[in-house]
Amino acid sequence: MKEYDFTLKFNLQDTQADADNYVERLYAGGCDDALIGVGLKGFISLNFIREASSAYEAISSAIHDVKSVVPSATLIEASPDFVGLTDAANIVGCSRQNMRNLIVNSEQQSPPPVYEGTPSIWHLGEILRWLREVKRYSIDDSLLEVAETTMNLNIARSYQKIDPGFQENIKSLVC
Secondary structure, three states: OEEEEEEEEEEOOOOOOOOHHHHHHHHHOOOOOEEEEOOOOOEEEEEEEEEEOOHHHHHHHHHHHHHHHOOOOEEEEEEOOEEOHHHHHHHHOOOHHHHHHHHHHOOOOOOOOOEOOOOOEEEHHHHHHHHHHOOOOOOOHHHHHHHHHHHHHHHHHHHOOOOOOOHHHHHHHHO
16 A cells, blocks of 8 residues: 545535535544645645555545535545646756756657646646656656546546537547
8 A cells, every 4th residue: 555645626516615514524534634624615625645555546535535525525626736847846856947947958858738828837747757757757656646647637527527519529639
C-alpha cells in the first residue's frame, strides 16, 4: 500500500448549506484521513493522504466516501492538476526560472499548456511524465500517478459538460 496526497473540491447543491455541519459526518463516514476546508459557503474541500494500492483506488474511494455523506455534492476539481510554472517548479523542487527554461528551450517536445496566457497553465501529470521520460528527472511514482489520475478526472468532468449530441463530433475534431 502506498500513500497518496490529493485534494478534492466539491460544490454543495444547497448554496446556503453550512459546510461545518458536514465535517463530523465526513470524518465518521470514512474521511478521517482528510483535512477538511469549509471556507466558502456552498463549497467544501478535502485534502486527503490516503493509503491504497493505486492513486485511482485512493481517489475514487475518497469521492465515494464524500458522496455517501453528502449525496448531492458535485466534484468540481481534483488536484494536483492545473499548474503554472511556479507551482510545477515547487513540486519538482527547482526554481521557476529553471522550469521556464526547460519548457521554453524544449518547446517542440514539451507538453503544450492547457491555457496559454499570463500565466500559462499546464496539466501537472503531463509535465511530470515529460520531465521523467524526456528530461530524465527523478519523479516520485505516487505523485505522477496522482497527477495523471486527477488530470483524467478533471478532463472527464469537463467532457460531461458537452452536449451529448455533439460529444462524438467534438471528440473527432480534437483527436
